[in-house]
Amino acid sequence: MNDTLFGRIIRREIPATIVYEDDDILGFKDIAPQAPVHVLFVPKGAVIPTLDDATPEQATLLGRLMLAAAGYARREGFARDGYRVVMNCREHAGQTVFHVHLHLLAGAPLGHFGTP
Numbered sequence: 843m844n845d846t847l848f849g850r851i852i853r854r855e856i857p858a859t860i861v862y863e864d865d866d867i868l869g870f871k872d873i874a875p876q877a878p879v880h881v882l883f884v885p886k887g888a889v890i891p892t893l894d895d896a897t898p899e900q901a902t903l904l905g906r907l908m909l910a911a912a913g914y915a916r917r918e919g920f921a922r923d924g925y926r927v928v929m930n931c932r933e934h935a936g937q938t939v940f941h942v943h944l945h946l947l948a949g950a951p952l953g954h955f956g957t958p
């Protein structure tokens with residue numbers, strides 16, 4: 843159960859800079875930021891390896907990841923300027939941690955999206 847890198851962060855077995863937590867979701871700074879603000883939002887419960895593994899019963903949880911990111915952006919004051927959320931799925935998207943997570947990127951113009 844939750845035996846992924848992010849599971850270990852959730853259990854506080856390895857350190858991370860945690861910036862958000864509620865009953866279901868943990869938010870922490872990405873260790874290799876791709877923008878001035880780069881936070882990962884992950885579900886704390888049962889592991890969903892990729893978005894492709896998610897079931898209809900997990901729709902609310904996935905939506906709450908989005909709203910956690912949006913709320914964080916609003917509170918931190920960069921919602922007005924804008925931000926990007928990304929969820930990588932498997933090889934072609936470069937997914938490296940198989941515990942579904944939402945990237946929140948912000949803090950500067952982010953450029954064109956999707957260039958290979």
Ligand code: AMP
Nearest residue numbers: 847858871872873874930936937938939
């Ligand atoms: P993805 O490539 O979409 O699977 O995203 C995984 C992200 O996890 C990458 O952006 C990594 O930089 C990040 N990452 C890997 N190890 C850690 C860690 N120990 N703490 C925080 N972020 C990490």
